[in-house]
Amino acid sequence: MHKTRRDVLKLAAFGTVAAAVPFGAARAASVRIRGIFETPMEEPFVTQLHLAMTRLAKEADLDYKYSESVKAADFSRVLRQWCEEGVELIVGDAYGTEQICRRVARNYGKTAFTMGSAMGPTEPNFATFYGQNYEAAYLGGMLAAGLSKSGKIGVVAGIAVPTTYGLLNAYRAGAKEMKADIQLKAAYIGSMFDPPKAKEATIAMADQGVDVVFAERIGVIEAAAERQMLAIGNMTDQSAINPKVVVSSVIWDPYPVLKEAVDAVKGGKFAATDYSKLENIAHRVNYLADYAALADKVPAEVKAAIEAKSNDIAAGKFAVTYEESETKTD
Amino acid sequence: MSMLDIILDIGFFAAAIRLAVPLLLGTLSELVAERSGVLNLGIEGMMLAGALAGFATAHVTGSLWLGVLAALILGALIGLLMALLVVILRLDQTVAGLGVTMATTGLVFFSYRLGFGESATPPAITPFSTIPLPLLSDIPYIGPVLFNQYALTYITYLLVPALAFFLFRTPAGLALRTVGENPKAAAGVGIDPIKVRILALMAAGALAGLAGAYLNLAAFGSFTFGIISGRGWICLALVVLGRWKPFACAGAALLFGAVDAFQLRLQTSGSVDLPYQLFLALPYVATLIVVIVNTRFAAAPAALMEPYDPEKR
Structure with a gap:
């Protein structure tokens, strides 16, 4: 094929660009x-x-x-x-x-x-x-007890490992602080992912008079919607699944932990740190999600009590007990 | 709440049926396959594929019944794949079945990720709601338990006698059973065992697909990992417990569902103070005990797990 001068120029231009790209990428190389x-x-x-x-x-x-x-x-x-x-x-x-x-x-x-x-x-x-959000769970327990009209609240959990017990015991303690005579019902489905079973466990709770349920696992919120119960999500903000049912969620947000780790890497001073010291309310790894669509359902005195407790925990004036013994139905 | 209160509660029986239906559909699926002489270990994968096909179709088209249809079709296609491996190529049924389950499990999750991406809030559909049957649902006590269920549950009620009639009262059913007992004898009277087994596996696949679809079109409104959670494997035990007979299989599935519903209520009642693992093990323990007592005189189809080679004498 006969090559014109223009073709040669094009080729040269392409070559220049191609050669420049890796350098450009190298300059922008980030962590x-x-x-x-x-x-x-x-x-x-x-x-x-x-x-x-x-x-x-x-x-x-x-x-x-x-x-x-x-x-x-x-x-x-x-x-x-x-x-x-x-x-x-x-x-x-x-x-x-x-x-x-x-x-x-x-x-x-x-x-x-x-x-x-x-x-x-x-x-x-x-x-x-450690992946712990027990401080927020304490607030979640207060909220559940504050919302419950039947005096019975529930939790549907997956596999009971010590961290789960730590979470649930804090939840129970929070609920008892709000209402000393509150009754907690716990059910385990024996699997991390079995939503149909979690749903059935929640329906079983509804049959026994539970009206606020803590959704430690996926599948609870769907049952709560069917049986007119209120739900509190775990880890992520689960209000998007059903805003009419999920009042709030017991959040675990590892952003502050990861930010510190990335900063340490960037500054060249990364160390084998135990970041669980950050996993609390004071560092915003733990918090209770906004009440969103159901804000009106939460009595003002309950909101105030939770807010005050949250501040006390953050300021170190109140310590949530972390206890890894089995959480059973009251 | 005492144990007696739990058993006398209408909610308990309704839950037992909800928990039993997917198991019953899966058990009927396994029954058809095993009666033709094929142990279908692909059932877990078929159920999962049916669950995704049903959910994805319902999500895209907005029609739950199209979802059911898609689950039936995809299930039948995987049944065809299973037939290709164990009937045409005569591979070992255990290995091929597990392979089908593993391959479909991987493919299903990969397709789900491709189709739906990743999100903190899984996409959802509005599942079937329960339909109270006129008159029947007014019968005191059993009405609300039996006749206030999902449409798929009513279909399952009808499937049990229909399958029993097919197996024991029709020539095609006789052909299916004969192939499962003695394929050579069947061939001798002009039945093509290969064709029968292919069709049986396709029917088994469709039923397994339906079982999977029930889980997220009726029992639960979104597709999540672990939606099947080993229910296919349970069906393998239930078909033995049901002695390869449709009505007994229905009884087996109901027993498992009832004990499961019972243990969930027992956990939350707080009347028995035991580690929760023991509660969770109850349905399995009950199944095991009944299998030991009940199946001493039951015989599996004689040609179960034996590949049929027409050229071999």
Whole structure:
């Protein structure tokens, strides 16, 4: 094919642009942050991590990617691939893979880890958080008791692990503070994801006179709507699922934790920190979501009591007891 | 609330039926497959595929009945895939069935992510509401329990006698049972065992798809991970408990549903102080005990799990 001078010029222009692109990308290179989750994104704990990282990535211009539903057997492979690429920070849940994650972290000192874990941090590069929102659950319990007309409130939980008990016991304590004679009914469905069963458990509670229910798992709100109960969400703000039923949610928002971790990585002073010290009301990792559409249903004195308690907890004037013994029906 | 109060409550029986229906549909599905001589371990995947097909179709078209249709069709197609593996290629039924379940599980979640993306609030549909049947629902006590249910539940009520009639009173049913007992003898009288097994697996797939669709078109209004939660595997036990007979299978599913509804109420009643894991294990323990007592004289279809090769003597 005969080439005109114009073709040659075009080619040259294209070549220049192509050569310039990698340099441009290199200049804009930002901190790479990766999320690894054992469950699907729908798990509320993972949803919250993902939302926080998405927000952080937008604000601080981070390069954020994630991998969900990573089975324990694949954890090491996914982590190592990222570490080999030289990723700066890896965030995720290590509850089911505590040993695996620590083994990988030991081999890649240049990558910082900030993982949900029940075992605490490991030197030098493995920081942890606990995923706890029991302080907010205390307020949630106060709200439930304040809303209940029948004197019976409920909670439908998944698998009972110590953190779940810690959450539910704080919820119960909050409810008892509001109304000393309140009765708490607890049901476990034995699975993290079985919405039809969670729904049936909630209906069973409605049959027994419960009128406010804490939706520790997915599936409760749908039953609450069917049986004219009120619901309180867990971890994420669940009012969008049904604004006519969900009064508020016991929020766990890991944004402050992740922000601190990212800042530490950027400043070159990342350490194996126990970030659970931030997981409280004072640092806004825990809070009760806005009452939204059902604000009128909440009596003013209940609102005031919750607000006062929230301030007391934040100021350190009141400490919510954290207790990991089994929460049973009263 | 004492145990007696729980059992005498209308809400308990209604819950037992709601919990039993998806299991019953799955058990009937497994019954059809096993009566033709194929152990269908693809049932868990088929139920999941039916759940997604039903939900996605209802979400896009706004029609719940189109969702039911889509679940039936996709279920039947996966049944066809299962038939290709175990009837045509004569692969090991256990391995092929588990493979079908794993492959469909992966594909279903991948398609869900592609189609619906990720969001903090899962997309939802308005599920079927219960329809009280005129006159019948006015019968005291059993009316509100049996005849104030979802349309799919009424269909399931009819499916049990229909399947029993088909299996034991029609030539096609006889052909199906013969293929499950002795495919060579069936071939000897002019029945094509391969064709029968393919059709049986497609019917089983459609029924499993319907079972899955019930879970999110009637019982629950959105598609979430864990919507099936091993209910397919339970059906494998229930079909043994039901001794490969439709009415006994209905009884088995009802028993499981009733004990499950009972334990959920027992947990919240607070009248028995035991670790919650024991409550959750109750339906399984009850099933196991009844299987031991009840199935001593029951015989599985003789050719179950045996591939049929027309060229072999």
